[in-house]
Amino acid sequence: MKTIVYVDGFNLYYRALKGTAFKWLDLLALCQAVLPKHCDIIGINFYTARISGRIDPSSPRDQQTYLKALSTLPMLQVHLGSFQVKDKEMFLAQPPKLRPRNATPLNPLPRFATVVKSEEKGSDVNLGVHLVRDALLGKFEHAAVITNDTDLCEPLRIVKEDAKLPLTLMTPVSKPAENLRKLATHVRNITPYLGPAQFPQAVQISDGKVVNRPAGW
Template sequence: MKTIIYVDGFNLYYRALKKTNFKWLNLMALCEASLPKDCEIIGINFYTARISGRIDPSSPKDQHIYLKALATIPGLSQHFGSFQVSDKLMYLTQPLVFSPKLKTQPLPTPKFVSVVKVEEKGSDVNLGVHLVRDALLRKMEHAVVITNDTDLCEPLRIVVEDAKLPLTLLSPVAKPAKGLEKLATFVRHLSPYLGVSQFPDPVITSTGEQLEKPKSW
């Protein structure tokens, strides 16, 4: 089956990779290892946003290196939303809850506090639109979506019920969201294949550039 992969980059990172040593992930190797052998992968679409260094100054550089490594995969396209970091006044639970716990509450007890709010915009919309477009135009015979974001339930439903195409949910979590699991034709899990699907270190680009895995990874 001619198969296109749609990867929710932030969902994949936070659900399956952040607390592991498997961040140097080769998406083509992962999909080839985790999907049935009759899947002919004709494209991988990776949806993400360029992150800010406000919280972790090394993160943008690390991400840039990884995106360049992904660009060496034939047939992989990168699609960018926006990454927003702002200061927001947020209402606090009352009474306040602290970690680690405090024996006494500070006085006076505040009701609002300024926090750094991080938001990623556009990636799930781009993924959903591209998935539906490709299904209705019959650009593939089978779709694979890597996410656990229930905002994508409606695009999955359109592909399966309206376009009448099989769709595999390649889940980044042990227990996928029920809404996604119910809509998908097949459900598979990627976690067993993370360790065997890493890029070499370094990755050599077509121009001979050597991309070394970030030391913190």
């Protein structure tokens, strides 16, 4: 059964990879381990955005290293949205929760504060549009989606109910969002497969150079 996998990169990272030793993830190995043997994976679409180094200066370099490792997977395509980091004035919960906890509370307590707000734009929209387009063009017989983002409910519904095609939710969490779970033909938890589905420490890329797993990954 011809299968295309659609990966919500930021949702995968924040739901399953952040704070773990599994960020050097081989997406093809993961998909092959999670999906049944009769699924012939003909494409993997990875949706992300180039991140800012404002909070962590090493993050853009580490991400670029990972994208180079992913480039060795012949059936994988990276689709880039945009990533915005800006200062924004926001209303504070009252009373504010301070960090560290032993910080001296301000007097009087502020009602607003300027915070550093990061937003990823376009990835979920691109994923949803490409998923529906490919279904209606007959590019796959079965789709698999890695996400727990309920913004993607409508594209999933169109594939399953309107295009009448099977869809597997490859959930990055133990308890997926109920709205997504109801729309999926099958639900498979990817968490047990993250550890085994890692790239080797050093990966040779197309120009003959080698990229190494980033420190701390």
